[in-house]
Amino acid sequence: AQKVTQAQTEISVVEKEDVTLDCVYETRDTTYYLFWYKQPPSGELVFLIRRNSFDEQNEISGRYSWNFQKSTSSFNFTITASQVVDSAVYFCALTSGNTPLVFGKGTRLSVIA
C-alpha cells in the first residue's frame, strides 16, 4: 500500500523566514510520481510540482525548491523568504501512475507579517 506522511500539522513563521515542509512516502513500486499541491482558503488545489522516481535532481522555481531523496523516501519542500500569500495548506501526494493520488494529511502554513 502507498502512504504519504506529513508529520508537521501546522507551521507558523514570520515573513521573510525560510520554511521547509516535510514529506515522507512509502511505496513498493519502482516507478512512482510525487506531487506537491497548495490549497489556499478558497479550497482549490494548485499544482506546484511533479517529480518521477527516476529523477532525483532537486528543483528550484523562484522561491520554491524541492529536495527529493530516494534513500530516505523523502520529498521536502522549502519556501525561501516566505510571504503572507504563501499561507495555505500544502499537500504532498503520491501515485504509481495507474493509481489515484494518495495524499498526506497536509501541513497548514501560516506566514505572519
Added chain:
Amino acid sequence: GAVVSQHPSRVICKSGTSVKIECRSLDFQATTMFWYRQFPKKSLMLMATSNEGSKATYEQGVEKDKFLINHASLTLSTLTVTSAHPEDSSFYICSARVGGDGRNTEAFFGQGTRLTVV
C-alpha cells in the same frame, strides 16, 4: 495546464434532497476521473474512481447507493449525493486524468464544491 471545471462551487440543500455535482474537463478528454471528499482541516480522501463508459469503483466504506457517480462521456463526470443528510456536508473535489499510464500522471483538479446540508 489543462482545465477542469466543477459546478456548483457552493450548494446548500435541505435534508432528504439530492444534489448533483458536475466535473468537466474543458480542453482534454479524461478517461479517468476521481472524486475526493475533504472534511474541515483534513486531507483529501478518495471516494471513487470513474472510468468513462463503465461503473465507478468505490473505496471501502463509501456507500455507492448514496454517492452515485456517472461518467457518461470523456469530458463529464457527475456525483449525486442522494437523500442528503447533515453529515454529508463536506468539500467535494474532482480530478481528471488524461491517460492511465505513467506518461500522463498529472491530475487536474476542479475548484471543489462546498456542500452544506441543513
